[in-house]
Amino acid sequence: MTTQPVAPQRVMPQLANDAWEQLLAAYGTLMRLYAAEDRWDEVSMREYDVLYTLSKCPAPVRLSELNRHVLLSQPALSRLVDRLAERGLVDRCTDPADGRGVRLSLTEAGRAVQQRVGRGHARTVARAMTAGLTHDELGQLEALCRKLAAAHDKDPT
Amino acid sequence: MTTQPVAPQRVMPQLANDAWEQLLAAYGTLMRLYAAEDRWDEVSMREYDVLYTLSKCPAPVRLSELNRHVLLSQPALSRLVDRLAERGLVDRCTDPADGRGVRLSLTEAGRAVQQRVGRGHARTVARAMTAGLTHDELGQLEALCRKLAAAHDKDPT
DNA sequence: TAGGGATAGATGCAAACGCATATAACTACC
DNA sequence: GGTAGTTATATGCGTTTGCATCTATCCCTA
16 A cells, blocks of 8 residues: 555644745735835834824823834833934823833824824725735735734733 | 615725734734744844745845845845854855855755754744634635735736 | 946944843832 | 832843945946
């Protein structure tokens, strides 16, 4: 008996690595595309990321909480917020309930910048994503990514 | 007549932005997870990325070609390759066919490091991806990401 | 085959990063 | 209620990054 000729089915580990590789490739391709847009004079893409994250927070947030959503080391984020505060885009006040922590929120100017930049950027993102995927596919991609992240963001609430 | 109460169907632009946001979130979550692994003493994650990319190239590649796959500016990649060459992990020789360009390839030591680190990293990736998604879902994710990237990596071959 | 423009990669420099650690404030236990 | 340990953020410092620009080589045309 010879070995059975099996269908070309990848084993899980290989498939998982391939999926990650494609995720990474898509991320890289899109980031380059976004970076190439002539939109980051006022704020860099990372700064915008912070402004955007803050814009979604109904109440002031802690640095550590912000850090959960921004892919930067704690010191790097601390200083990035510094710069944004110096430029009057972010308000940073010490938490009255906990003297160690800070409460971060957008200033009026910060919100204005976020919205102005955000409008254009959102259009670019929409164009880029819809150029490659149909409506249904976008929904699937969103669901898959959400599920993937959720498996690790186990906040024990 | 009042406005029709429609099903809660997101319009394409919003859906596209949501999909991108989740892609970004998944990327961030996984990158953190990988970075947290105790594996990057010999080579940093970015250095590994370069070694891995080179390991997939059957023949020596140009810096500019490598740069297509590594999310770094050209000068940053040039210097990163510098460091890897100085450490004896990458071979860099001027292209005999084009005196401006360089031909990059892994040294024996470089290939060894890539394989050693890669084995462990691949296991981590596999665990992370399969923790959140089933076999079929991994296949879908891969296909969607590939299609998304392909829509922009239009190499006019 | 000489000159003008294009292309590949390297380098100067200031800005931003990560790691380690310092500082300040909270918490818990005795 | 004072001291030990923990947590939230800030700071010192060496490394790495991106932008602008430089150099060297190639290509194309006259």
